[in-house]
Amino acid sequence: MMFVSLQFKLELKREDKQKLIKLMRKQSSAIRVAYNMLKELEKEKTKNPHAQIYQRLRQLFPELPTKYIDSAIYKAKQYPTDKPVVFGGKRLFEKLCKNHLSGKTREKPKKQWRELRQGTLISIGSKSDKGNRLMRFEDLKGQIYLRITTGNREFVYAKVLREPSNSKDKWLTFMAMLLESWQTKNYFAYTVELKLREGEFYGSVSFELPMPKVRYTKENGVIAIDTNASPIHLAITEVSKTGELLSYKTISLHHLLGLSQNSKEHQEWILAHQIVDLAIEKGKAIAVENLKKLKKGVRRDGKAELRKGLHNWNAKKFLQKLKRVALLKGVEVIEVNPAYTSVIGMLKYAPQLSVDKDIAGAYVIGRRALGFKEDMPENYERLLKDKAYLEFALKRYEEREKELRELIEKESNEYKGNALKSELRSVENSKKLLINLLQSLQSESSGCEGANGRNPEQGRVAKTTLQSVWQVLKVALLFPILGGVLPRDLSPLKPVLVEGVWDRVRSRLVPFEAGGTVPIRDF
16 A cells, blocks of 8 residues: 545635635634644643543534544644644744734735635545545536535535646546546545635645556456547457457447536546456456557648547547556556557458458557567568559559649638648658659569579568558558548458459459458457
């Protein structure tokens, strides 16, 4: 166990602020009385001083709930009794005692001293009181509030203003623990202390942080997750320890887009718990991308819908929540390099397994987390060494380039024009890759043969300048064969992958046959 204290700020209605200030003054007075009594009783070596102090405070502050009195005694015991204590701060008190301060110069430190002296409220928590009887965190329509008991079964509700500063912020862990306790009714104790500073209310919550052993590891396989922005959803796959795809599903996140930020946060916590519980049910670890940088559009690029989606849902923040929940529940989380997971998935596994590209991408993430390497299929290697096919693919890009230039000339809408220009840049870059590949193949054929009579590079895909061969394969396949930069249906690639029959595409004599489909295997 590790003891943790976290800070936050509160937002209250004006009338509730006055109620809270009044309550703070009463308990602050009770703390001072308890401290003075504690000093005297220690000198007298009185046994069980707590009982005497409690009875005295009950007489002096009958309107204070008993838990506030117990908490006042607890707070008083935190001050040293062997030396003088100035409530409100010694430095400010000495400053106020100086005669030269007057008017506004004196008013500011006087207000600060009063807030320090009278602006404290503390409540000690317990498991039996759902965490804390008098100051309890609650969820109201997706927003975290602190319910503060003011007496006579009356409450004020203060909105909690707190955002995690980074992925290691333990506020994420506290939120995960709260949600778990609300769902399971297995509560944990937390102590809340409030302070008044310059008219604003600040708080701290202290609790014990459990550090469970990791019980669910990749030894039994992984639950792999791929986050996707268009459309916004999660692709989830179950991968065996030997690398086979066992089951898969997608979870749409569009219902989050219309929610407030706080409601969205709450729903993400619930989703994180559901995924971790799935990993526990399957006895597996969780595999995710190490998302250092999400793809972002820029203004005037013709991709307003993509930017809007990325703005409304932050995959990094969700994965932070997921990792915190997994930590609390003893589930291993493996972060993998996301490079080319989507490309490998769409070209290798989507047509091979008859799944969509996002499920295939999640599958690659899972295999990568388990340590598997993705070799280039033999027929794809042959495709990248077929000069006739590459010349056909280059011709397709040249035709599209000409079409785009004509469309740009005619387009008067700025945003549609920007989208066309963006595609044109992509087509131009694709042409360069294919030209480089053709040139490298030409240099191979004109080079010297090896000692055994074969070109030393034969049987291997030629290397391209600073480019991944998978990226080159994407350029060579998707648009020339399917006619789209990023089509949803990748089944037409199956004959190329399995049989290597790209001649049909190149000659355009025979229609391409779509691969079969299999029923979706759900969790």
